[in-house]
Amino acid sequence: QVMGSCSSINIDLGATGAYDGAKTEVDAHTKKQLRVLLLGTSDSGKSTVYKQMRIVHNDQFTPQEIESYRQLVLNNIIRGAVRLVDALPEMQLQLSPENERFAQTLRDIKDLQDGEVYPEELLQPLQGFWEDAGVQEGWSRGNEVALPENLQYFFGDLPRVFQRDYVPTTQDILWCRAPTIGITETMFKLGDQELKIVEIGGQRFGRRQWIHCFNNIPAIVFLVSLNAYDQCLFQDVSANRMQDAMAVWSSICDSTYFRSTNIILLFNKDDLFTEKIKKSPIKQHFPDYEGPEGDAAEGRNYFRERFLKLSSQTSARSVCPSAHPPRKREIYTHYTAATSDTTLLRVIMTAVEGQYNIRNHS
Numbered sequence: 001q002v003m004g005s006c007s008s009i010n011i012d013l014g015a016t017g018a019y020d021g022a023k024t025e026v027d028a029h030t031k032k033q034l035r036v037l038l039l040g041t042s043d044s045g046k047s048t049v050y051k052q053m054r055i056v057h058n059d060q061f062t063p064q065e066i067e068s069y070r071q072l073v074l075n076n077i078i079r080g081a082v083r084l085v086d087a088l089p090e091m092q093l094q095l096s097p098e099n100e101r102f103a104q105t106l107r108d109i110k111d112l113q114d115g116e117v118y119p120e121e122l123l124q125p126l127q128g129f130w131e132d133a134g135v136q137e138g139w140s141r142g143n144e145v146a147l148p149e150n151l152q153y154f155f156g157d158l159p160r161v162f163q164r165d166y167v168p169t170t171q172d173i174l175w176c177r178a179p180t181i182g183i184t185e186t187m188f189k190l191g192d193q194e195l196k197i198v199e200i201g202g203q204r205f206g207r208r209q210w211i212h213c214f215n216n217i218p219a220i221v222f223l224v225s226l227n228a229y230d231q232c233l234f235q236d237v238s239a240n241r242m243q244d245a246m247a248v249w250s251s252i253c254d255s256t257y258f259r260s261t262n263i264i265l266l267f268n269k270d271d272l273f274t275e276k277i278k279k280s281p282i283k284q285h286f287p288d289y290e291g292p293e294g295d296a297a298e299g300r301n302y303f304r305e306r307f308l309k310l311s312s313q314t315s316a317r318s319v320c321p322s323a324h325p326p327r328k329r330e331i332y333t334h335y336t337a338a339t340s341d342t343t344l345l346r347v348i349m350t351a352v353e354g355q356y357n358i359r360n361h362s
Contacts, residue, residue: 036348037214038199039252040223041245042234043149045268048174048338049223050186050199055170057188069168071112072176073154073161078109080148081129084138087145093134102129123162130155143280146234146241149227149272150175174339195348197221219262221348222249226273226303226335230280240285242303246310253311264332264348265307267300271337304333 040046054061061069085103088094095103102125109122129135139151153175154161161172168176184199198214225231228241249265252258274296282289282299286306291298311331336343 034193034218035196035198035214037217037220038197038223039220039248040225040266040268041241041248042179043146043228043241044223044225044245045338046199046223047178047180049221049266049268049336050184050197051174052338053188053197054186055174059188061173066168066173067114069173069176070166071114072178073168073172074118075111076148076150076177077126077154077158077161078106080151080154081126082106083145084135084142084147084151087142087147088134088138090145091138091141093138095129095132095134099129099132099135117164118162118166120162123158126155127158130158143231145237146232148177149269150177171339197348214257217258217261219264219348220252220258221264221266222252223266223268224249224303224307225269226267226300227269227276229273229282229299229303230276230285242285246306249307250310250313258329260329262330262332263311264334265304267303267333267335268338270296270300270335271340273299300335308333 038046038050053059081103085095085106094100109119112118138145139147142149142151153171160166180199186197186199188195188197224245225241228245231241233239233241233244253263277296277299278294281293282291282302283293286302289299289302291302308331
């Protein structure tokens with residue numbers, strides 16, 4: 001039986017002396033475990049993968065964590081609605097007069113405190129807001145303005161969420177969104193093995209600060225959101241999220257620190273991708289795509305080949321004459337919907353154990 005247990009530490013990479021402090025603390029806490037870096041750009045689904053692994057492997061959320069997620073659900077609903085309202089003018093869309101008045105009050109809604117129930121008076125206005133024609137048109141074009149992907153999930157179930165005795169379900173927790181800041185570590189026990197997942201914040205401004213902190217790591221899990229092929233970045237609406245992920249992927253593969261490190265290339269949000277390509281052509285954003293539009297299998301294969309080609313190019317650049325050339329790394333690919341996949345930890349362990357055995361029997 002595979003069981004998970006969890007202990008976490010958080011390291012703020014924005015603090016003074018972040019590099020030395022992060023490296024020292026991470027080394028101290030991970031020396032005796034197999035470590036895996038969980039990397040990916042913003043909104044690739046790293047935190048969802050982490051939560052899914054906890055849920056599947058019986059690592060129960062504490063009452064305080066569940067309470068925090070209960071508060072976060074309302075935060076996601078309100079902040080997501082504000083994001084949508086702010087984006088409507090960019091799309092030349094507007095709200096009805098009634099919803100315009102309601103939208104002006106959204107920013108004044110305060111976050112919940114422990115034990116505080118959801119304000120009942122918000123339920124009907126939020127339902128009316130979501131049904132607004134301008135909101136629905138804006139949501140359908142959310143890829144243009146980097147809207148949160150969980151809006152439809154929560155707005156589609158508002159009466160349940162606003163019940164006085166509401167407790168977040170497993171799916172609610174998986175759909176909750178909060179940006180990862182700095183480094184979070186979680187340890188899972190698998191039989192007699194201990195696997196430490198090190199989750200790294202994906203914001204663009206933080207990348208250079210962590211890459212040097214991890215030398216001789218057994219494996220990396222790199223998440224790519226398949227659904228991001230037609231999306232812009234929240235930080236830069238002129239940039240494509242998939243292109244951004246490719247750039248980060250290249251930098252990881254090209255790094256001397258990870259030259260021999262096994263990588264699990266995890267294509268996430270496959271369920272959203274499968275639905276989206278029926279109406280949003282890949283070729284419109286990636287002109288070299290030659291497959292049939294609307295074909296999920298062809299689309300998956302196209303992006304897989306693009307990423308593998310980038311890793312081959314960076315590997316070729318990294319080769320240098322040496323009496324002890326670096327070992328060839330393996331790249332495993334896996335397609336997933338992190339809100340429902342129950343096999344992720346085993347996929348990761350396969351890659352980690354392979355690298356661990358190579359290093360200990362060579």
